[in-house]
Amino acid sequence: MIRVILLGSGNVAFHLEKAFKQKKNIELIQRYRRDGKNDDLFDPSIPKTIYLNELKKADVYIIAISDDHISNFSEQLKFKEGLVVHTSGSVPINQLKCTAHKGVFYPLQTFSKDKIMDFTSIPICLETEFSKDMILLKTLADTISDHVYKIDSSQREKLHIAAVFANNFSNHMFKIAKDICDNNHVSFDLLAPLIFNTVNNLKFIDPTDAQTGPAKRNDQKVIQKHLHQLKGDQKELYALISKSIIKYYQKD
Amino acid sequence: MIRVILLGSGNVAFHLEKAFKQKKNIELIQRYRRDGKNDDLFDPSIPKTIYLNELKKADVYIIAISDDHISNFSEQLKFKEGLVVHTSGSVPINQLKCTAHKGVFYPLQTFSKDKIMDFTSIPICLETEFSKDMILLKTLADTISDHVYKIDSSQREKLHIAAVFANNFSNHMFKIAKDICDNNHVSFDLLAPLIFNTVNNLKFIDPTDAQTGPAKRNDQKVIQKHLHQLKGDQKELYALISKSIIKYYQKD
Numbered sequence: 431m432i433r434v435i436l437l438g439s440g441n442v443a444f445h446l447e448k449a450f451k452q453k454k455n456i457e458l459i460q461r462y463r464r465d466g467k468n469d470d471l472f473d474p475s476i477p478k479t480i481y482l483n484e485l486k487k488a489d490v491y492i493i494a495i496s497d498d499h500i501s502n503f504s505e506q507l508k509f510k511e512g513l514v515v516h517t518s519g520s521v522p523i524n525q526l527k528c529t530a531h532k533g534v535f536y537p538l539q540t541f542s543k544d545k546i547m548d549f550t551s552i553p554i555c556l557e558t559e560f561s562k563d564m565i566l567l568k569t570l571a572d573t574i575s576d577h578v579y580k581i582d583s584s585q586r587e588k589l590h591i592a593a594v595f596a597n598n599f600s601n602h603m604f605k606i607a608k609d610i611c612d613n614n615h616v617s618f619d620l621l622a623p624l625i626f627n628t629v630n631n632l633k634f635i636d637p638t639d640a641q642t643g644p645a646k647r648n649d650q651k652v653i654q655k656h657l658h659q660l661k662g663d664q665k666e667l668y669a670l671i672s673k674s675i676i677k678y679y680q681k682d
Numbered sequence: 683m684i685r686v687i688l689l690g691s692g693n694v695a696f697h698l699e700k701a702f703k704q705k706k707n708i709e710l711i712q713r714y715r716r717d718g719k720n721d722d723l724f725d726p727s728i729p730k731t732i733y734l735n736e737l738k739k740a741d742v743y744i745i746a747i748s749d750d751h752i753s754n755f756s757e758q759l760k761f762k763e764g765l766v767v768h769t770s771g772s773v774p775i776n777q778l779k780c781t782a783h784k785g786v787f788y789p790l791q792t793f794s795k796d797k798i799m800d801f802t803s804i805p806i807c808l809e810t811e812f813s814k815d816m817i818l819l820k821t822l823a824d825t826i827s828d829h830v831y832k833i834d835s836s837q838r839e840k841l842h843i844a845a846v847f848a849n850n851f852s853n854h855m856f857k858i859a860k861d862i863c864d865n866n867h868v869s870f871d872l873l874a875p876l877i878f879n880t881v882n883n884l885k886f887i888d889p890t891d892a893q894t895g896p897a898k899r900n901d902q903k904v905i906q907k908h909l910h911q912l913k914g915d916q917k918e919l920y921a922l923i924s925k926s927i928i929k930y931y932q933k934d
Binding site for chain 2: 498520538539540551577579584587588590591594595596597598599600601603605606607613615616617618619620621622624625626627628629632641642643644645649652655656659660663666671673674675
């Protein structure tokens with residue numbers, strides 16, 4: 431039985447609580463949070479506290495708070511036993527300033543409280559200072575996910591940058607596409623099959639090979655015609671992304 | 683029974699032939715192509731020709747050739763009866779220079795000969811000069827797709843630009859993410875659930891509301907840290923796309 435304490439009241443804490451509490455070999459013994467703001471969203475049967483000196487003894491303490499506060503917050507954890515992990519993609523392990531052993535337990539997914547997540551398909555990236563701690567953390571992660579990876583701080587930072595491109599930036603492309611549709615009284619639904627096809631292709635084809643369109647063909651006639659109809663951000667982005675695509679495929 | 687002649691031997695012609703030939707109310711009476719290069723990929727039972735003066739009489743002539751050649755090619759079609767349509771997203775209807783009635787039959791999808799497509803889910807955008815022709819073209823489109831839209835040349839051009847963002851540019855974001863993973867010996871598979879989640883969200887949430895990440899939060903600490911680790915195209919793109927995201931969400 432692994433005794434776990436969650437520290438936080440945000441989206442990650444919310445989903446971790448849900449994932450852990452169904453598991454037989456995990457005991458969620460306590461949740462710490464700064465205040466009771468989101469308490470109604472959490473399981474009332476799990477003991478909670480707003481005082482760090484009331485923290486119980488656990489095997490793993492999971493800090494699920496915003497990146498900026500991890501370092502300062504961890505400094506207040508004065509106990510020496512147990513393993514303290516954070517859940518951030520962009521904070522190195524050495525930003526943890528606690529006295530206990532340190533680790534990282536980073537679920538690579540965007541969480542929203544409105545949406546139930548199937549944790550088994552979410553990759554969890556682990557890092558520890560000591561191999562014994564890795565065994566414990568891996569046991570914990572394996573109980574909720576089928577995709578557990580050992581990733582060091584430097585790799586995790588790169589992975590986070592890659593995730594910004596794959597997730598945030600692609601979403602911004604969808605947002606611009608929707609804006610263009612809305613402004614021209616065309617339903618964004620028309621683009622849905624195209625988008626699903628693009629993403630479905632990733633299962634079978636390297637995105638490098640899946641590229642199509644005017645920039646891939648370096649079709650300046652179409653590119654210039656499109657640029658002529660765009661302005662502001664959309665025009666700048668169209669020009670720069672097309673330039674980047676052309677450069678990649680001209681190289682080959 | 684609608685008699686159809688396909689003109690072309692590329693991906694669109696290939697998939698249209700497959701979609702049409704199963705339909706009872708459509709008769710594919712002939713296929714024209716410049717040369718016999720791809721003939722082995724097409725149905726041998728459908729008569730074919732390389733001579734335009736051998737074209738039979740049809741209700742609809744579907745030009746499925748590359749955008750650049752549509753105008754010149756259509757000029758060679760000297761008959762007056764029937765409806766001549768092209769299948770391009772970026773060519774206005776008035777670029778058809780044939781003597782017969784003109785129209786557009788634009789399936790909004792990226793086609794590859796390697797992949798079987800379910801045409802019923804592919805949106806088809808139609809345009810004609812005359813409402814009678816629209817009835818015919820809609821009947822034709824309805825037999826193969828459940829998503830048929832009337833879209834004029836100006837809307838179609840904007841839709842094509844939106845599709846470049848939604849499809850080509852988002853794919854480039856995936857490509858860059860994969861490059862970053864590859865260069866840091868991290869599996870691109872780690873990002874798959876995140877990507878599928880982002881796209882799945884589009885079914886329920888406007889991409890404007892679905893945005894997350896450092897740029898959305900205008901988290902300059904993370905943004906600068908990421909920029910510091912990037913160079914070249916990737917750095918330029920990260921900076922410009924982040925700037926654009928920040929601008930959108932600061933406005934609200």
